[in-house]
Amino acid sequence: MNGRERILDMIEDGSSDRLPLMPITMMFAADCLGVTYRQYATDYKTLVGAQIKTAELFGFDYVSCISDPAREAADLGAIVEYFDDQPPALNEKHALLSDKKQLAWINPVDPYKGERMHDRIQAAGLFRERVGGELLIEGWVEGPCAQAADLRGINTLMLDFHDDPAFVNDLFAFVIELELAFARAQMEAGADLIGVGDAASSLVGPRLYNEFVLPAQRKMVEGLHHMGAFVRLHICGKTRKLYEGMGSLGCEIVDLDWMNPMDEAREIMGEKQVLLGNINPVDVLKNGSPESVAEAIAQCHRHSAPRYIVGAGCEIPRGTPPKNVKALAEYAHTHTPEHS
């Protein structure tokens, strides 16, 4: 059973031969290849090379197109700040929709014509050429709340929920159309699954999440399913109070950040929901030892078996000792889904 089959079997019925292994790597992967993060985020060939090398080094079951949240915003015309060796980022001072009236005038960009979105589509295509059918290929898009925050500015968006709810819904509708087109292009190029990163949605609390964000995420997930994509939902931050909504979306994989209890997620989201995560990336994975990593991931497994995929709560941080990542991988390589 290869990595792709292993993940697909876990999604299908939990019958994979051992635990699948899908930790998020970005800067760690760039370091594995010895390239700067600027190269990684701006050149798909470099990203693909780094992801494949990292997957081979540690026995990951997948590769991912994830790099930074600024690809879509960049192609829409937002000012993106590039750093030599860390992810490109958006500065709220120059948010594309700082004047919300501009929403009426911008159009979703054709992902094939955009520079940074097209780069990611090419990554999915190159992954297919190099590891297609062997490792699962993950495309990536921003979730509705995260992308809305990228375009509007996160501080401003948080106030918009109160000041102008209709604008928030309009912005979400625009974003969903944009992201579905981007996801479709990645699927056509070679992605097996689309990761949806919606970090900003952990900031709004359950009331606003259920009223605004959840319906938007539902539309996005339905759109992704309609095009035949499997979906991995990753929300950075505290999501414990959002579990019910997150579990209702029907995502094939719900990937939880480290501070969220897996056992409660299992209880609320049901036994069929595949859960992924969620050891503390900094305190345990980066600063711990192979023994503490193994102990922590065993607890995650115990709390969420059997529909479970091994990973950290968020990105494996740069500077994490390889022996700790090996310990994480070793756990997946030597354990079946049923926790014994």
Added chain:
Amino acid sequence: MADLNALRQAVINGDHTSARRITEEALGENTDPLQIVTGCLVPAMDEVGRLFEEEEYFIPEMLLAARAMKESMELIRPRLTATGAPSSGRAVIGAAKGDLHDIGKNLVASMLEGAGFDVHDLGVDVPPEKYVEAVKTVKPHLVCISTLLTTTMPALKKTIDAIDAAGLRDSVKIMVGGAPVTQQFADEIGADGYGENARSAVQKARELTARGAA
């Protein structure tokens, strides 16, 4: 007569329109501006911090309350300055060099302001030399540096080292915070304090400046 309890509640509710109106009324009636700050705004933001810590409030409610408090403070500040009323202390705050994330930093800045601090916000992606310059010119009691990214954590130490190299380390207390920052990390880089969240940051700021405010 202006209802100061209603002002307090307006800030807690994030109702900036009412907060501004009641503040205008109170100042029009020559209410002591310091009394408005210490009797209304400080306890209101304390309560907002408590509600956030207990997960009854989330970021939008915090930012709405901060906006209401700031609108009130905008009106009060000139009166405070004119009367020479003491602040809780001067604080310089910013996000570390290389980091453009500012929502946590903004919350701490607002909570500090709500606690009576005179806050000088340097913004995001602030290089160490800019902090040094601010320490020289603002003469703060407190410097707060935040980061959301693990990659910019080293910039916290570089900033502290730069303040030290400029011979200014003994003149300020330095606090650090942000998602990847821990008490252990704060200790390792020689910070004086660490706040796990906005409310604990304010509590620590009060402790650190208890004897230094002017």
